[in-house]
Amino acid sequence: MNLQQRDEKHLWHPYTQHQTAAKPIGIVKGKDALLWDEDGKEYIDAIASWWVNPYGHSNERLAQAAYKQLTQLEHVLFGGFTHRPAVELAEKLISILPKNQQKVFFSDNGSTAVEVGIKMALQYFFNKGEKRFTVVAFEDAFHGDTFAAMAASGISFFADAFKEHLLKVVRIPLPKKGSDAAAKKLKEVIAEHHPAAFIFEALVQGASGMQIYEPDALDKLIHIAQENGVITIADEVMTGFGRTGRTFASDYLTHKPDIMCLSKALTGGTIPLAVTTATQEIFDGFYSEDVNKALFHGHTFTANPTGCAIALEAIRILESDEMQANLKRIARRHQEFLARIAKYPSVENARTLGVILAFDLKTSQNTDYYGSFRDKLYNFFISEGVILRPVGNIIYILPPYIITDAQLDRVYDVLEEAIQKFSNQ
Numbered sequence: 219m220n221l222q223q224r225d226e227k228h229l230w231h232p233y234t235q236h237q238t239a240a241k242p243i244g245i246v247k248g249k250d251a252l253l254w255d256e257d258g259k260e261y262i263d264a265i266a267s268w269w270v271n272p273y274g275h276s277n278e279r280l281a282q283a284a285y286k287q288l289t290q291l292e293h294v295l296f297g298g299f300t301h302r303p304a305v306e307l308a309e310k311l312i313s314i315l316p317k318n319q320q321k322v323f324f325s326d327n328g329s330t331a332v333e334v335g336i337k338m339a340l341q342y343f344f345n346k347g348e349k350r351f352t353v354v355a356f357e358d359a360f361h362g363d364t365f366a367a368m369a370a371s372g373i374s375f376f377a378d379a380f381k382e383h384l385l386k387v388v389r390i391p392l393p394k395k396g397s398d399a400a401a402k403k404l405k406e407v408i409a410e411h412h413p414a415a416f417i418f419e420a421l422v423q424g425a426s427g428m429q430i431y432e433p434d435a436l437d438k439l440i441h442i443a444q445e446n447g448v449i450t451i452a453d454e455v456m457t458g459f460g461r462t463g464r465t466f467a468s469d470y471l472t473h474k475p476d477i478m479c480l481s482k483a484l485t486g487g488t489i490p491l492a493v494t495t496a497t498q499e500i501f502d503g504f505y506s507e508d509v510n511k512a513l514f515h516g517h518t519f520t521a522n523p524t525g526c527a528i529a530l531e532a533i534r535i536l537e538s539d540e541m542q543a544n545l546k547r548i549a550r551r552h553q554e555f556l557a558r559i560a561k562y563p564s565v566e567n568a569r570t571l572g573v574i575l576a577f578d579l580k581t582s583q584n585t586d587y588y589g590s591f592r593d594k595l596y597n598f599f600i601s602e603g604v605i606l607r608p609v610g611n612i613i614y615i616l617p618p619y620i621i622t623d624a625q626l627d628r629v630y631d632v633l634e635e636a637i638q639k640f641s642n643q
């Protein structure tokens with residue numbers, strides 16, 4: 219039996235209706251932007267394996283960093299102990315994050331990073347004896363699948379079954395160019411609900427289909443929130459570490475968030491690790507003679523030394539001239555591709571920021587998130603050896619930064635073929 223057949227017996231996959239879904243593809247090898255399945259078929263990973271892998275699969279430098287750390291100190295508990303990789307990674311992160319970020323709290327993945335950020339905000343006010351219980355979030359946001367993160371997420375069917383059990387969240391629309399609706403709504407919501415926090419995906423809503431919005435608009439919202447004592451939480455789990463062309467999406471902003479959540483590319487897509495960073499002021503809200511004012515949150519693998527050592531090496535790779543040149547190259551090539559597909563009337567909302575490129579394909583078919591049109595597109599791309607996951611009728615790519623020009627050409631060609639084949643169906 220091959221992997222695909224053996225998988226079926228015991229495996230339960232994420233976001234998968236096992237009765238109707240196509241069988242998962244057994245992947246046996248990855249190198250740079252390429253993956254190979256158990257039949258030897260080659261794929262270009264055009265979405266960096268769910269947005270985690272910027273520096274390529276089976277990266278030699280990250281593997282060396284992992285090996286070195288695994289044979290020096292693979293893990294030690296972080297309660298009452300510390301270690302060099304955590305200290306050095308925290309120092310490094312603080313040196314590249316917006317200046318107001320001063321404290322680093324470790325966890326395991328994007329959802330836990332968000333969970334921690336929301337708990338920090340809620341307990342900050344609890345510790346002060348201030349009644350702020352609500353969280354403000356954007357419509358169609360995605361912040362993860364654990365309970366607080368899921369509550370903040372606005373892609374409704376993800377949380378339908380749990381509606382009765384969620385944190386109180388009020389929504390505002392994503393800012394639109396030339397409209398003040400989002401700012402107006404935020405002011406109303408603040409006056410009515412006296413929220414604790416405003417959480418947002420900085421500049422790009424990923425899971426809802428790479429919806430890009432303006433830095434100026436976000437700046438204004440952060441400013442309104444901060445003027446009213448609302449803690450701002452930038453979920454940069456997807457946008458962090460170069461995706462938007464800058465190290466962080468928050469680098470485009472004048473008003474910096476109070477709390478930031480990072481994961482995905484943090485370890486170069488090797489193993490799970492996440493951080494929630496905070497200002498000194500947030501930290502000081504927990505600093506007390508009273509033990510009950512501490513943040514009682516932790517995970518067994520908090521600040522795993524191997525993860526931290528890999529993350530440090532990953533940031534060094536990001537900072538290299540070669541990787542910075544890659545970011546510019548991909549951004550420029552995406553612009554060229556947008557010009558190339560401008561002639562197709564069925565292509566709508568074509569957009570790009572950094573290495574992210576997306577467009578909507580006009581269709582009269584079912585455009586549900588996991589609908590039939592999406593499946594047709596997905597199957598077409600897989601058959602062409604390009605891995606990407608359309609969202610309804612939205613097609614996006616977010617390649618690893620090391621993708622070659624020839625591989626990128628191939629991805630663009632397949633995208634254009636899809637436009638010609640599936641337009642106005």
Ligand SMILES: *Cc1c(COP(=O)(O)O)cnc(C)c1O
Pocket residue numbers: 327328329330332360361362363419424425453454455456481482
């Ligand atoms: C992926 C993602 C998360 C959740 O991260 P996980 O590691 O999947 O738990 C949270 N926020 C954003 C913006 C994401 O893209």
